[in-house]
Amino acid sequence: MNIKQKQxxxxxxxxxxxxxxxxxxxxxxxxxxxxxxxxIENHLRRLLEDNKIVLFELLDQNKIKVIKEAVIxxxxxxxxxxxxxxxxxxxxxxxVQTALSRxxxxxxxxxxxxxxxxxxxxxSRKCFNHPEIIKDCSHKFNVLxxxxxxxxxxxxxxxxxxxxxxxxxxxxxxxxxxxxxxxxRLEYLTDKNTDFWxxxxxxxxxxxxxxxxxxxx
Numbered sequence: 001m002n003i004k005q006k007q008x009x010x011x012x013x014x015x016x017x018x019x020x021x022x023x024x025x026x027x028x029x030x031x032x033x034x035x036x037x038x039x040i041e042n043h044l045r046r047l048l049e050d051n052k053i054v055l056f057e058l059l060d061q062n063k064i065k066v067i068k069e070a071v072i073x074x075x076x077x078x079x080x081x082x083x084x085x086x087x088x089x090x091x092x093x094x095x096v097q098t099a100l101s102r103x104x105x106x107x108x109x110x111x112x113x114x115x116x117x118x119x120x121x122x123x124s125r126k127c128f129n130h131p132e133i134i135k136d137c138s139h140k141f142n143v144l145x146x147x148x149x150x151x152x153x154x155x156x157x158x159x160x161x162x163x164x165x166x167x168x169x170x171x172x173x174x175x176x177x178x179x180x181x182x183x184x185r186l187e188y189l190t191d192k193n194t195d196f197w198x199x200x201x202x203x204x205x206x207x208x209x210x211x212x213x214x215x216x217x
Contacts, residue, residue: 016043020044041091045098048099059095067088067096070083122181123170172196
């Protein structure tokens, strides 16, 4: 979706939102906008996801409760639908799923976010060829998530603590922790089927391939 298409879609969402806030039903909005009811339902789900409307504007409390129980206890959409009263539609189920997913995302702690960003930008780029190291570090990160669950920490603060060794998770030495692997460098390493553990100590940041194989991880 290019910039123009994205803007057109946003404008369409806002028009649906305006009509919905006026108290129009989905069929009424669809008729007025000359769109399929399914399209309007998708708009409302996106508006729910973006926190522009709330679930209670779409469904009554009793229906939300019944659907929520089914969504929590069963996995597939088809299975959820079979367990619910026939008057509950797939769209209504999707509304509840969207609201629960958004709530789950909102509940992510600061340390969760910091760790996830760190893993994506550092761990997966430096140690991708050594799954046993990633597995060990993942275990340490999970312990950290629990012990720091109430700490309000930014990624920048977390990154400094990791690089300085104040948080002891990464097995790489200081100089290697300080290095950043760009996408271009990562492509080079991937093509060579090697990562930071297979590079000469002095050349890791310049991505020269290690000639000897005697390094102990």
